Amino acid sequence: MKKDSKNKIAASYADAMYEAARAAKAQAEVLADVETLKKALQDDSQIVKMLANPLWKTEAKKEAVSEIGKHFGFSTVTVNSLRVAADNNRLNLLPEILARYTSLFYAANNIAEVSVTSAARLKAEQDGRLKQALEKWLQKKVVIKYTIKPEILGGLLIECGSMMFDDSVKGKLEKLELLMKGDK
Numbered sequence: 001m002k003k004d005s006k007n008k009i010a011a012s013y014a015d016a017m018y019e020a021a022r023a024a025k026a027q028a029e030v031l032a033d034v035e036t037l038k039k040a041l042q043d044d045s046q047i048v049k050m051l052a053n054p055l056w057k058t059e060a061k062k063e064a065v066s067e068i069g070k071h072f073g074f075s076t077v078t079v080n081s082l083r084v085a086a087d088n089n090r091l092n093l094l095p096e097i098l099a100r101y102t103s104l105f106y107a108a109n110n111i112a113e114v115s116v117t118s119a120a121r122l123k124a125e126q127d128g129r130l131k132q133a134l135e136k137w138l139q140k141k142v143v144i145k146y147t148i149k150p151e152i153l154g155g156l157l158i159e160c161g162s163m164m165f166d167d168s169v170k171g172k173l174e175k176l177e178l179l180m181k182g183d184k
Contacts, residue, residue, distance in 0.1 A: 014100030017081040033078040052092035061086040117157040
């Protein structure tokens with residue numbers, strides 16, 4: 001299946017999930033379920049492979065997602081959405097569906113997702129000041145996803161949508177090297 005086609009199918013399931021959550025006034029509850037499920041998939045990448053296995057019967061997959069829902073205490077909307085995806089053999093698209101749901105929720109609630117890369121974990125005070133500054137700059141609520149990469153040496157690399165701000169030591173050294181070489 002082509003990537004574009006795959007994304008369109010995943011988007012239709014996420015859109016339906018969001019509409020069901022909106023109708024039940026449970027968008028935030030479903031978002032919490034989605035974040036829990038994304039974390040579980042990140043912790044064990046075999047879950048999607050198992051749920052997408054074509055040799056496993058559809059009823060067994062539906063029962064499995066119901067059990068996962070019970071285990072984590074998911075809302076009815078989340079469990080029903082997962083069961084519909086299982087019924088249509090679309091659980092292989094689960095990561096894309098979950099990511100799209102999160103994007104829909106953020107867009108509807110004026111929230112920006114910002115990726116921040118740092119050399120080390122920020123202290124709570126630094127995190128608070130960064131979040132405040134980003135919210136003021138973007139004029140939105142902000143959800144920050146952190147990545148630790150010691151190779152940037154220090155500073156921060158901040159990405160939000162198509163915007164990127166590189167204040168890392170590595171980035172500054174690379175710019176300095178280009179200036180010294182005379183390449184602009």
